[in-house]
Amino acid sequence: MRTLLLGLFAASSFTLASCDDDNDDITPTPNPSQNIVQVAQGNASFSTLVAAVTKADLGTTLSGIGPFTVFAPTNDAFAKLAAPFNNAANITAITDPAQIATLRGILLYHVLGRNVKAADIANGSSTATTARPASTVGGATINDNTLYLPKNSTGVFINGGTRVVTADVAASNGTIHAIDNVLMPPSQTIAAIVAASASRTTGPEFTLLLQALQRPAAAAILTAAGSSSANVTVFAPTDAAFRALLGNAPLSSVSDADLTAILSRHVIGTGRVFSSDLAAGTVTTLGGPITVAAAGNGFTVRGGTGTAANIASANILATNGVVHVIDQVIRP
The missing domain is CATH 2.30.180.10 (FAS1 domain)
Incomplete structure (x- = not known):
């Protein structure tokens, strides 16, 4: 040994x-x-x-x-x-x-x-x-x-x-x-993390995000999130964030074009961006720039419209990237 x-x-x-x-x-x-x-x-x-x-x-x-x-x-x-x-x-x-x-x-x-x-x-x-x-x-x-x-x-x-x-x-x-922490090796891709969270019997999360990613229009984004060779950052909206966006409407009411535009704003395709990398300014996502702003000890992210999203849980390490949980959907 x-x-x-x-x-x-x-x-x-x-x-x-x-x-x-x-x-x-x-x-x-x-x-x-x-x-x-x-x-x-x-x-x-x-x-x-x-x-x-x-x-x-x-x-x-x-x-x-x-x-x-x-x-x-x-x-x-x-x-x-x-x-x-x-x-x-x-x-x-x-x-x-x-x-x-x-x-x-x-x-x-x-x-x-x-x-x-x-x-x-x-x-x-x-x-x-x-x-x-x-x-x-x-x-x-x-x-x-x-x-x-x-x-x-x-x-x-x-x-x-x-x-x-x-x-x-x-x-x-x-x-x-x-x-100040024990470092835990990652064991799942981003897609697997989302799927595992959505399938929990107690306190499931990301169920609406998973539904969105499974739409045929989002196939390219799901592929990136599931690819072992990817190196991406995903801002993952909670179920409550999607419900705030949808109101009483079902996810199916969002058109394919709008869904793709929304999901693309949640993915940085150029590497792992940890919370310690963030600074006030703009970050380029697959769907265009989003605005990063300081908020207390953390940051918010915002698209072209809608409410700025707080990063509720940061730096969930995956084998193919990193996930930040956010409390609002980033809108184009």
């Missing part, structure tokens, strides 16, 4: 985007003599991570020669997860091999095979291939081992919603960057 992982680390590639040090709770140490595992063991903020590394049998690997970069979730980050991955005691008690394998895959999604410090990271948005082996389904490779690393004036983010809270915690075999 160690040889395999070291080979993966050595082969991993990256182009990175930025880093800030915003947190004094985890203090970087100059000229370290301890490896990554030892540094984590000596810091109470990483006790859950240490338990996870031990349970996943990655301690020997991450104590090796490296070099490695580890985006390290703090205890508070793990506490946001559901049991049994939410604290050190629960993780230590795991005996199910499937859960251990899941944990190992999650941890490898936090590891790069080079020593990347804050000064090495350039401004802008970029990607990094992690040590997690990419999955395959039906012979096709699934993009579930890539990190997206946008940087703006407020800091460094990973996959849009996770922030580097302390950079450059040095170790003898690499660098630790503390982060």
Whole structure:
């Protein structure tokens, strides 16, 4: 196992985007003599991570020669997860091999095979291939081992919603960057996320969006949302948003031309645009420009007419893009 992982680390590639040090709770140490595992063991903020590394049998690997970069979730980050991955005691008690394998895959999604410090990271948005082996389904490779690393004036983010809270915690075999969320590898395309949400028995969502996408006139948009090779951003209106648009009328009352014009305004076809990438101004969608405006700690998006939509839930990572849930339909 160690040889395999070291080979993966050595082969991993990256182009990175930025880093800030915003947190004094985890203090970087100059000229370290301890490896990554030892540094984590000596810091109470990483006790859950240490338990996870031990349970996943990655301690020997991450104590090796490296070099490695580890985006390290703090205890508070793990506490946001559901049991049994939410604290050190629960993780230590795991005996199910499937859960251990899941944990190992999650941890490898936090590891790069080079020593990347804050000064090495350039401004802008970029990607990094992690040590997690990419999955395959039906012979096709699934993009579930890539990190997206946008940087703006407020800091460094990973996959849009996770922030580097302390950079450059040095170790003898690499660098630790503390982060405020556990990074979860994506497992579904955007189309699959919409379909799964719509089919939930409790609290289904996106049922009207799914109906709209399944109309023959929207075939090209549905194809993009379902393609494993796509790289798109989708603003996904809730059912309440569609009902506000339709009133008492059924979705079938919207003409094919109008439906296509509306749905096209919800898709950015040129890549993943995370909430941390957004800025006041205009963004080009498949159907033309939309206006982005600051609103409190977030942003609104608006088409040519209609009410501006709030981003209710941001940065839902898919294997082929990213989804932002919005509370109004964007109108042409």
